[in-house]
Amino acid sequence: MRAFCVMMSCLISCWGVAQEASEDQAKRAIELAKVEAKALELFQGSQKLRWETEPLLRWTNPVSGQIYGDVYIWTLDGRPEAIASIYKWFSPHTHQATELQSLSESELTMTRYGARAWSTGKGLEMKSLADAPAPSDRPFQRSRQMHAIAEQFVAQAEDRSDPTSTWNLRRLPKPIYRYQSEKRGIVDGAMFAFCQGNTNNPEVLLLLEARQRDGQTQWHYGLGRQNSLRFIVHRNGELIWDVPKLAPPWPAVNRPDQPYLVIKSQSAN
Numbered sequence: 001m002r003a004f005c006v007m008m009s010c011l012i013s014c015w016g017v018a019q020e021a022s023e024d025q026a027k028r029a030i031e032l033a034k035v036e037a038k039a040l041e042l043f044q045g046s047q048k049l050r051w052e053t054e055p056l057l058r059w060t061n062p063v064s065g066q067i068y069g070d071v072y073i074w075t076l077d078g079r080p081e082a083i084a085s086i087y088k089w090f091s092p093h094t095h096q097a098t099e100l101q102s103l104s105e106s107e108l109t110m111t112r113y114g115a116r117a118w119s120t121g122k123g124l125e126m127k128s129l130a131d132a133p134a135p136s137d138r139p140f141q142r143s144r145q146m147h148a149i150a151e152q153f154v155a156q157a158e159d160r161s162d163p164t165s166t167w168n169l170r171r172l173p174k175p176i177y178r179y180q181s182e183k184r185g186i187v188d189g190a191m192f193a194f195c196q197g198n199t200n201n202p203e204v205l206l207l208l209e210a211r212q213r214d215g216q217t218q219w220h221y222g223l224g225r226q227n228s229l230r231f232i233v234h235r236n237g238e239l240i241w242d243v244p245k246l247a248p249p250w251p252a253v254n255r256p257d258q259p260y261l262v263i264k265s266q267s268a269n
Contacts, residue, residue, distance in 0.1 A: 026060070029068035029088040036086050036098055037072045040117075042110045049074035049081050049108075056176045057193065059087075059200040066090035071176075071202060073103075078181040080191060082108060082123070085202065085226055095264055101224045102259040103191075103207065112263065116256075123259035124222040126209065132219040135187060135210035142188045146175070146208050149219060155194040155204040158230040158245065166232070169194035169203050176202070185212045202226045204233065225260055228253045 033055070042049040055070035069087030073080045081104040088096045102108050102123025110118035132149055136142050150171065159165035175190035189209040193202035207222040223233055223241045233241035246260065247253045253262040 022066070025066060025088075025090045026068045029090075030058070030070060032088050032096055033070040033072075033086040036096070037070075037084065039113045040074075040084065040098075040110055041112075042074045042082050042108055042118075044076055044081060044104060044106050044108055047076060049076050056083075057200045057202065059085075059195075061196070061199045061201055063197065065092050067093075069201065073177060075179070076104075077183045078179050079184055079186060079189065080177060080179065080207070082110075083202075083205065083224070083226070095266055097265070098263040099226060100261045100263070101205070101226055103205070103222070103224055117263065118256045118261055120257055120259045120261070124207070124224045126207070126211075126220040126222040129219040129221055135217045135219060139188065142210060143190075145219075146188070146190045149208055149221075150175075150190075150192045150206060152235050153192075153194075153206055153221075154234045155206075156232045156234075157196070157203060157227070158232070160229055160245065163230070169196060170198070171195075171206075172200070186210065187212055187217055203229070204231050228260070228262070 037051060040051070052073050052075060055072055057071040060068050067087055067089050069085050071083065071085045074082045081102070083101050083103055085099040100118065102120055105122045105124070105126060107121055108118065108123070109116070129149065133145065136145060155169040155171070156166045157169055172193050172195060176193050177191040179189045180186055187210040189207065192206040192208070194204040194206070195201055196203055203226050205224040205226060209220045210217055211220050225231055225243060228246035230245040231241070231243050232239065253260065255261065
């Protein structure tokens with residue numbers, strides 16, 4: 001009995017040490033992500049985008065290893081124009097990465113620590129949902145409409161090494177960002193995230209916007225990636241988006257002229 005108690009005491013002690021190490025790693029990753037996000041300055045033409053200093057999501061993926069990430073956005077006139085998932089590996093890798101996706105319908109440029117690091121064309125195309133009910137005049141009703149529309153979208157990811165294997169991504173139940181822009185004619189907008197498994201790590205982004213043009217208001221949608229996998233999206237059973245796997249080869253995701261960009265760097269643990 002005494003030996004059993006000693007063994008249990010050792011196990012509890014080891015678990016406590018591991019838990020403390022994980023907490024320290026998570027705190028370190030948060031600090032590094034904040035520093036990195038602050039170093040990024042994004043522009044649409046001559047207009048500087050606004051960095052929203054609070055992360056939209058905070059995620060980890062214990063199935064893959066010891067990795068922690070934060071998700072930030074940059075906006076113009078209230079609308080999200082770019083998103084970055086900034087994450088730090090502790091095991092089995094040790095690098096830090098900044099995973100950027102343009103959400104803009106215009107060209108974007110970015111400097112990182114003062115040096116030009118990204119110059120890309122439009123990141124997504126907003127398409128009208130002509131068959132959707134007209135946006136309501138009431139904000140609460142519009143929120144319900146956006147949730148109903150989002151439920152019509154099903155996103156899938158293809159296995160990186162086995163193209164015959166796909167899995168459904170999990171849509172987070174609430175938008176990760178709500179917005180409007182009178183200047184841009186956006187009466188209401190929301191960004192939804194489709195994630196892998198039980199994580200909060202976004203893989204596919206869905207933007208829904210009630211846009212006003214010539215006195216008419218209509219729903220529009222746009223889709224963007226947050227991973228280099230092949231993604232397939234259906235709406236009401238119809239294929240509407242099919243984007244190819246970008247990597248490997250891994251240098252393909254490091255091209256600063258593309259709307260999806262991964263910047264890899266080393267940082268001290």
